[in-house]
Amino acid sequence: MTDNYNNDIQQIDIDKAWNNLHARLQEDNLIPIAAKERSIFAMPVFRWAVAAMFALCLTTVVIRYFVPDRHKTPLLSMRNNDADNTLVKTLEDGSTVYLAGSSSLFYPARFANDSREVVMQGNALFDIAKNPEKPFRIETKKIIVEVLGTAFNVKSDAKGSFELAVLRGKVKVTQKSNGEFAYVVAGEQAAIVDNHWQKTKYTDTSLLESFTKHMKFKDEPLEKIVQVINRYSQRKVALQGEAIKTHKLNVQFYNNDVEGMTKVISLALHLKREVTQDSIFISQP
Structure with a gap:
């Protein structure tokens, strides 16, 4: 790209x-x-x-x-205009994007055979599915971010300011203007100061919670929604039966309590919910 x-x-x-x-x-x-x-x-x-x-x-x-033809395939767009909710999207490779308010993401319906490339502006948390054969690239106004499999937060506005914090794994960031790059690992954050990379320690443990506290899904298959919930919930949610996995749902969760979220899902799709000590099972009634 x-x-x-x-x-x-x-x-x-x-x-x-x-x-x-x-x-x-x-x-x-x-x-x-x-x-x-x-x-x-x-x-x-x-x-x-x-x-x-x-x-x-x-x-x-x-x-x-x-608007040059930068892509061989059309890009889908995802924009979050809601400042109070995070718009969550799981891409076709299994990577999940948590898009904060006033932020945009452009992505293909299917990635190319040798790479995964998206364009974003604003504030987003990326949880990238690991695939050494297909690097994941995020293009912003002035920076290119390259990863294999990791979790990190990117902030990039229309004026070109940029910040990145890595929660897990390792990320390479490159300035388009001068080619200067830096590797950022878990527990570090990077920003541009006087056209050079500056890295500092990152200690904000509430970052994931800030993105998952109020989540919104649009036309997402139930299987993808449950995968997102299971990434940070100690009590796991299990879907019983292949048919219900493809049910699509538009839903907003106003807290990240797994019991409350599964109640909303069950009521919205008229499904059965069974709670055990360690898991929550959802199935056809």
């Missing part, structure tokens, strides 16, 4: 484009014969029609320069 935030917009020869469009219309017999004997702009209605057509063509050209 190549950064194109600062691409120069190529100049467009407007007169030449008009002439080419006029010639094309003539070739396709889209201009009335009477109009060919005089300027096409002598006809007000037709002039505006051609102007609108050209504006559309011009807009398409400009968009191609402003």
Whole structure:
């Protein structure tokens, strides 16, 4: 994935484009014969029609320069406008993204064969599924983050400021402007100071809780929701029966209490819930 935030917009020869469009219309017999004997702009209605057509063509050209084709496959977008909830998404490789308020993530429906690449802006916690054969890359405005399998928090705004804290594993961060990189391990955080990496100790033990306290899921399969719950809950949730795993759910949890969350799931999907000392079982009634 190549950064194109600062691409120069190529100049467009407007007169030449008009002439080419006029010639094309003539070739396709889209201009009335009477109009060919005089300027096409002598006809007000037709002039505006051609102007609108050209504006559309011009807009398409400009968009191609402003938004380069950086991906061979379309990207899906995920944006969290809710400041009070974390939007949680499990990607197709099993990695989970906890997206804080006013944050965005762009990701493919399926990753490429040799890499996993996403684009983000804002504040997000990533829990990356380990896969040495397919590195995970996160692109922000000024930084590229590369990991194999780890958990970390990334903050990157539209102005280009950047912070990263690693909860588990090891992360490589690289500045796009000068290529300077640094490796950040669990218990460390990194930020850019005067165009250089600065690493310090990270001691905030409440980071995971801050992202999981109020979670929101949109059209997520029940199996994925339960996987997220089981990552930080001591009492495990088990789904009994293959059919219920694919049930999709839109739901918000206002605390990370596993009993409360499983009650909401069971009521919403009309499922049976059985509680034991160590586990909570959910099944068809």
